[in-house]
Amino acid sequence: MRPVRVRFAPSPTGPLHIGGVRTALYNYLFAKQHQGKLLLRIEDTDSTRFVANAEQYIIDAFQWLGIPFDEGVHIPNEEGISYRQSERKTLYKKYAQELLQKKLAYIAFDTPEEIEVKKHEVANFQYDASTRHQMKNSMTLTDSEVQTLINKGEQYVIRVRIEPGEDINIQDLICGNVVINTSILDDKVLWKSSDQLPTYHLANVVDDHLMNISHVIRGSEWLPSTPLHILLYRYLSWKDTMPQFAHLPLLLKPEGNGKLSKRDGDRLGFPVFPLEWHDPLTKEIISGYREKGYFPEALINFLALLGWNPGTEQELFSLDELILHFSLDRVSKSGAKFDFEKAKWFNHKYLQTISNAELADKYLRILQSKNIVSSKDYVEKVVAIIKERANFVEDFWDTSAFFFTRPLTYDETVIKKRWKENTPEQLQIIIGLLQSIQPYNALKAHDAIMQYITDNSLNTAQIMNCLRLCLVGYAKGPDLFTIIELLGVNESVERINIAINKIKI
């Protein structure tokens, strides 16, 4: 079997879409599984849609995701090969010429406007074998007429010549056998004189051939144009080394129907891009998974299972496990709706596996931005008891702010329910208990307070909730005795005193 070489070939027209991330991921998994190579090629043959930051964004995104490429636009190589199509433009013309010589392509002078007119005149007009004789091209003009027009500086395109009536068989690794008849194909433009650039179809086939691509794994929107690509491989006498195709199902909107699009994310409140995108033109900032607090491993795990499954009940996979288990024949044929809740669950699972030290470092940065000074040791202890209730590091503050700042208000409903006339004096006794325990820790505090409650036949829930109210400000959160320990005796006592003074019934 020939060495596996696959590519991810985005067009730098904007931020990398999450569907593109999945396509790249599947390419990566497939490549690694077969000890193959993954290439990053930039398909920037449409100068009109070029967006300045897009290429760097794509590179940064994969850097963050931890998907490395073996070759690509961002990786220097000794041969001086460019992986950017705009820099390979001279290459493509040669192959267009070859097709011209073989009479498998022809020159056409019809302007876009003229074709537009034709489309209005003729219903379902298509530039193909049935109509090309009515048009202005090298099949209707003589060689000298063509030459004259070119000499005059007339712009032209090179169109592939497709003859009708042939069934083209696509042996797709995911979709199976798909047959498309050439009669429905049109004579696609391969190359344009105006900018000296090829269109996607020519550039893609030429590059895949020259780069020795063994498998083309791409979105299923390409399936309909695959017959053209197959024809091109044949026309250029590359049929023997034609890559195998695998067309991935689309990612769909979470609600309703249709392809997941950029606007869905903002409308529904979740990102559709890996990283935050700063639009150079509109100055708009669109959120990304990284900024929302997703771990790249969690996003990858989630994406991997969206359209593929191992056939077992395992759902949590490391990247290495994905490489081991991934296979194209277990990729589903139907589109998958994007389930944001499940993505959060994956992140929750990953969060639990990360060390307290590492999480503390992340949390420390958030605390810093809130001008809170704290020791790493303390933050680590806080993280240890709150991480299980969080999906994101960004959730930490909401559930643990009281570890760093004193409560400013006290939950009214808790006061109403739990705060009695004699509560202050009970709390005074608890202050005494806290000040007397040696050593000062959660266990000792627990024993002392529970002893006090049982000795005096008090209502546990009432005492505990009032105490929590003093320390936290509301009636939820982690184990109260752990809070007492972490806060320390002085802070705990201070907070109780403040609360006794502030809370009036």
Place this chain on the structure above:
RNA sequence: GGUCAGUUCGUCUAGGGGUUAGGACACAAGGUUUUCAUCCUUGCAACAGGGGUUCGAUUCCCCUACUGACUACCA
């Protein structure tokens, strides 16, 4: 309009001629807890419709419906 493809719980999916159609997310209930979460347990919930083939179809075939992609000098 044409071509191609797809359709199993709300969502992601497993399964496949005979199954109580399995799992996960979400949701609900119960347990645990001083509280809120977590966690555990349980529950809820699906083969698009119609024809065949067959002893038997969700599974195979056909039709219909629906959905999607494509139908650019965009990728």
